[in-house]
Amino acid sequence: MTRADDARTALPIPDRPAPGLTTYDAKDPDTAYPPIEPLRPPAGAPNVLIVLLDDVGFGAASAFGGPCRTPTAERLAAAGLKYNRFHTTALCAPTRAALLSGRNHHSVGMGSITETATAAPGNNSLRPNTKAPLAMTLKLNGYSTAQFGKCHEVPVWQSSPMGPFDAWPSAGGGFEKFYGFIGGENNQWDPALYDGTTPVEPPATPEQGYHLTEDLADHACTWMRQQKALMPDKPFFVYFAPGATHAPHHVPAEWPERYRGQFDDGWDALRERTFARQKELGVIPPDAQLTERHTEITAWDDMPDELKPVLARQMEVYAGFLEHTDHQVGRLIDTVEELGVLDNTLIYYIVGDNGASAEGTMNGAFNEMANFNGMAALETPEFLRSKMAEFGSPTSYNHYSVGWAWAMCTPFQWTKQVASHWGGTRNGTIVHWPAGITERGGLRSQFTHVIDVAPTILEAAGLPEPVSVNGVQQSPIEGTSMLYTFDQADAGERHDAQYFEMAGNRGIYYKGWSAVTKHRTPWNLMGPPPPPFDEDVWELYDGAGDYSQADDLADKMPEKLAHLQRLWLLEAAKYNVLPLDDRTAERINPDLAGRPTLIRGTTQMLYPGMGRLSENSVVSIKNRSFSVTADIDIPETGATGVIIAQGGRFGGWTVYVHDDRLRFVYNVLGIRHFATTAEQPLPAGRHQILMDFAYDGGGLGKGGTVTLSVDGSPAGTGRVDATQPMVFSADETTDVGYESGTTVSADYTTATSRFTGKIHWVRIDLGGDGHEPDPQEKLRIALARQ
Secondary structure: OOOOHHHHHEEOOOOOOOOOOOOOOOOOOOOOOOOOOOOOOOOOOOEEEEEEOOOOOOOOEHHHOOOEOOHHHHHHHHOOEEEOOEEOOOOHHHHHHHHHHOOOOOOOOOOOOHHHOOOOOOOOOOOOOOOOOHHHHHHOOOOEEEEEEEEOOOOHHHOOOOOOOOOOOOOOOOOOEEEEEEOOOOOOOOOOEEEOOEEEOOOOOHHHOOOHHHHHHHHHHHHHHHHHHHOOOOOEEEEEEOOOOOOOOOOOOHHHHOOOOOOOOHHHHHHHHHHHHHHHHOOOOOOOOOOOOOOOOOOHHHOOHHHHHHHHHHHHHHHHHHHHHHHHHHHHHHHHHHOOOOOOEEEEEEOOOOOOOOOOOOOOEOEHHHHHOOOHHHOOHHHHHHOHHHOOOOOOEOEOOHHHHHHHOOOOOOOOOOOOOHHHHEOOEEEEOOOOOOOOOEEEOOOEEHHHHHHHHHHHHOOOOOOEEOOEEOOOOOOOOOHHHOOOOOOOOOOOEEEEEEOOEEEEEEOOEEEEEOOOOOOOOOOOOOOOHHHOOOEEEEOOOOOOOOOOOOOOOHHHHHHHHHHHHHHHHHOOOOOOOOOOHHHHOHHHHOOOOOOOOOEEEEOOOOOOEOHHHOOOOOOOOEEEEEEEEEOOOOOOEEEEEEEEOOEEEEEEEEOOEEEEEEEEOOOEEEEEEOOOOOOOEEEEEEEEEEEOOOOOOOOEEEEEEEOOEEEEEEEEOOOOOOOOOOOOOEEEOOOOOOOOOOOOOOOOOOOOOEEEEEEEEEOOOOOOOOHHHHHHHHHOOO
16 A cells, blocks of 8 residues: 555545455465555654643743753753744643644633533533644654643543543544643642553652652653664654643752742842843843733732741742753653654743743642632641741642742733733743754744644644544644744744633734733632623733833724724634633533533442542532441451542541541641541441531531441541532542542551452432532632643
8 A cells, every 4th residue: 555645634544555466376476565564754754742831931941031940941942942932822721722733722622721611612622523633643644642741631521530531642632652640730749640541550659759740751751762662763742741830839859949048039029130131041132121010919028027938938849840840851851862863853842831820829828729718818827837848748739929920920911821911821932853953042033822833743744734534624723833933033923813812811913013901810810800891901012122011002002902902803703712701600510601510410329449530520518418328348357448538638538447447537628637436346247337417507618517327326426617618629539449649537548548348339418408609719719720
């Protein structure tokens, strides 16, 4: 069969048997067939490595003037190109969906995060089959494909162990190998991992030196070595997307120590230093201006003095986290070089999927779940000071202050989620490809966007954009190849129009100009509702002489502003942005939003061995009465272990047997633990045990009375004085018969959590007095999971 390049527009490439003589006997000397040729891309097609970091602003990495040392990024930039006008979507899942498809995020249904999906085509979190992912295109053209790290593009109703797996990387995503996690964030010390679609446990504990980013790098390096050992003539496509540096900011203790005392003068001073370094490096124009601090961001001098040591420590931990992450990326680069393929490997190092995250409140957090549950007041300055030594450790789930996020986006306005301004969308990017780029250490300032990566890779590989994939006609890729910039520093930009939109924050770029409007502030979701869209105030900037959007020309040039506003509306209509949607309650409620929900009703049956069930896969017991009933066998030797557990160290609940007694523990944010223990040991034999929680009512997060029963007889009572009203964890799960991840109770470890008796079934029943959380607060939680 032949695989002519003109056949590559239809994928899989159609099999075309070569015509020829068919003989009766294979021994006939006229019997001849062409040899089987393995599928390969065109000769010279490069290996491809995409590195996408998480929540890193333009002004964070030293390669772009920031305070966090990134020697790997600097090394690649010195032998490649820096792009100082590369853009993302302002939020993680949308950026990733756009990167992997070459289409705008609304075009592939990812207008926001999966947790707030609606029935609208631009926000349903479902990639149309008319927009095949890049990995699928490369695989069907003969590439080996692998993804390591974060995947936040799986619709929430498809994230359970039963799938469907169409949106998972190793199924419909086109990656032959996937090792990482599903969701917006993960515990770096004890993550919920998948190998393909199979849940797996980390290979070691934090005490044994485990860290997620290091583990991901281990797997990526091993996979690349094996791929080149077995298929040296076949190029690879590796997508390395660690959860770093998304909160929680977890990092081995020696890395933050490298920054001890370097941030004691606060974020305002840090911005000034970063701005000066950016000009020295030339990564911003000489006439660029440092934008002013908005009133929503407290000045460093106005922060409480007793809190400043904690705030400085938060930034030390973050800086160490980013340097540690860059070091792991360096291990991948070293492996590629050791394999002898660095020269013909096209590397994209995208330093952030959006601006820095301002979701940590002005005070930052030791456990970010406190803020997401409306309980940030528990983390007083005194409490935070008492935990300073633990920031970044396995006992923390930490985030830094809004002020640091703003400083990490120097010189721009705003941060992550604010798609209107460059602080939310402009990310430093490095491209390295010695075989395809002549200049070393160059700077490129053409406007580019994350949707441009896919067409660049296809052009570099000599591959056409597919017209049909798996029998489905494809819509055109919406990005523009960046290949023309590789050896033409002064080439006119070809991507000259681009819309931006996220939760009503919106803008348009067109031929150097930008018109933008900020509709809402990320960390003020509990404040007054945003204004009607038509009352939003627009700003106008001339990028030809105003790199950082510092000089608003809206009042001086109303006609120009009106022209760009109209253009934004046309682009929004073209790419499924409309209708604009800043709703809260409707988007949180699956029925009102129009998305499927996995679990309905007030009862759920669970069975032994079920696990890794996200909170979207289990009935919600929050702010209401509920009961847990289990049918179990206790052997003559007694039993121990978990019957059912939800959450982990930083919040959750568990029903288990300890010292032969039935126990229930409710853990509030890892700060308060409420335990109820049966008065008598469980005798051998088959029993039906019951934990009944009678909610006090009267609002969110209230307490309740616990009653334990065995075979219908009361066995113990207790009190829970407070509960978590919104979310237990962004990454911990529900497990039956054991507990994965960190443990709710200190009575057992993950290793000792497995129930030593027999569980026949477990049932959760909800009471009828549920108190629904406030929609504004629920949206705040959902947006925090990106």
